[in-house]
Amino acid sequence: MSGRIPVARWGIYFFLLGAALFFLLPAYVMLVTSLKSMDEIRLGRIFALPGLLTAEPWISAWSGACTGLNCEGIRGGFWNSVAIAIPSTVLPILLGALNGYALSFWRPRGSQTLFAVLMAGAFIPAQVMMYPLIQILAALGIFGSLVGIVLVHTIFSMPVMTLLFRNYYVSIPTELFHAARIDGGGFYRIFFELVLPMSVPIVTVAAIMQITGVWNDYILGLVFAGREHLPMTVQLNNIINTTTGTRLYNVNMAATILTSLVPLAVYFASGRWFVRGITAGALKG
């Protein structure tokens, strides 16, 4: 081996670089537009760098833009999304892990059927269940509340979370579980002291999937969260669709970037885990 990169490899690098630039182009346009003043945007040169940098659109998007009638920016939506995403990540992971653990190790009577039904649930579109769910939550008195939206996210994530953890636990030798049974561990003792500490990799994957999924959700937040807890995505839509006079492209762009910042940060921070996450969740796509 000479250590030199063969010509064919250069071709591949060249192609990949070109593709990356092409797909980064919209992000570039968003970023530069968000840093321009409206006067500059009206010139129509969307690829040009801003002549005069301004942070004004970002400040406005965060704390001044109008979502419907109130003009308090997207700030409130951000904290709403945080308040929804944290319990909607912790709870489904705990329950999914518990489900997967029970299904792979304890195998109670009928567990195979239960698993099949749960998997079938993964293929039914959320929209079909929307109306009955609204009725149920209304009857329970938690429609349009934080508890309600967290519950809905938990329900809809159950098939994928269960599948994820079950498949992970299937690869753990049953002998380990048997040893713990002989040592006297009960259902929860074995789960919390033995199984959960072994689940760090899959919990990471599940957390990534759940945070990005919940953060990017629009329809469930719109329907179930109620006025007080509308997530960032819904407020973003309100900002962009509320037009009084001119469309503030720079503010819209800044608000959009702000909204996608959390998933982006998760992508960058978790690198290889994320790839595992999307392949593990390939069932739902």
Place this chain on the structure above:
Amino acid sequence: MADIKISDLRIGYANTTVIEGLDLEVMDGEFLVLLGPSGCGKSTLLHGIAGLQDVAAGTIAIGGVDMTHADPTDRNIGMVFQSYALYPTMSVERNMSFSLRVKGFSRQEIARRVERAAQMLQLTELLQRKPAQLSGGQRQRVAIGRALVRDAGVFLFDEPLSNLDAQLRTELRRELKLLHKRLGTTMVYVTHDQVEAMTLASRIVVMRAGHIEQIGTPGDVYARPNNLFVASFLGAPAMNMLGGTLVAAHDGAIALKLQGGKVGLSGYAFLDAPQAAREVVLGLRPESLHLDPAGPFEGTVVLVEPMGNHSVLSIDWAGQHLSCLLPGGEAPALESVLRFAIDTTQISLFDRYTERRL
């Protein structure tokens, strides 16, 4: 310490029955080895004793208490698995103390017991390590230690040495035997390795297809196998099997007619009175065939396998193949013609059709 009484046990999965109508008694303090080929139900039986496998019918009593449906942890047992089954996120010390912590023992008592077990198994220096930082032999010792700290009445071993390399296996086998001598605890040990069975057991249970074929001391099972299966399963090199017929000699004595000649059976202890003309299989251990210049039979050496302290000869005897174990380092040359005798006090005779010992 405890004995085990199993009666009329049936264990099955959804549609298949693995074990049916099995009776077995394990005496207090004995080292019982369940031996058999894979799929014979020996592991299932062990899991049944441990309570890890549901029992369909019959009873299991441990230490005189009916434990048929008791929880594994209430059975007063410790178990060691083939894959070690150590808790990967816990240190050696926490692995060993897990059961004691669950049962709520005091800190001092836990420390005392772990220390004692660690000393016995030479694990004291490794107590703070994680299982991933241990070698295979060390891991299995930790697994044994985990069973040890519980002061269980019965130890169950599920092929504990199968994942180790040959040298380590021999070493740990020795340690296990010493441990049993020292503790005197009842041990039930599952293996498909006949060497482990022979060296460790006070009694061997040979199993096939969910049934017990024979129970006996290693010497007994080896020298007097009940049937063709047990005979062929035990022993390396395997027992020679030769088809023949029983014939009555002039004086009324029974002899065995084989392809290579007649063998007098005056030295053989028949279970029932023998009948002439019965078709039988002669089971001949390679070491019961003695080279003897004055011997009545003659064969040709076709292969010599030197093993250092002994050699295994393959002898062609009138078209039939015989293995012969020859002690000492020197072996006859290939193609040489040898005379030999058969020690009829050490042979086994089986009915050709029922495959049972005669």
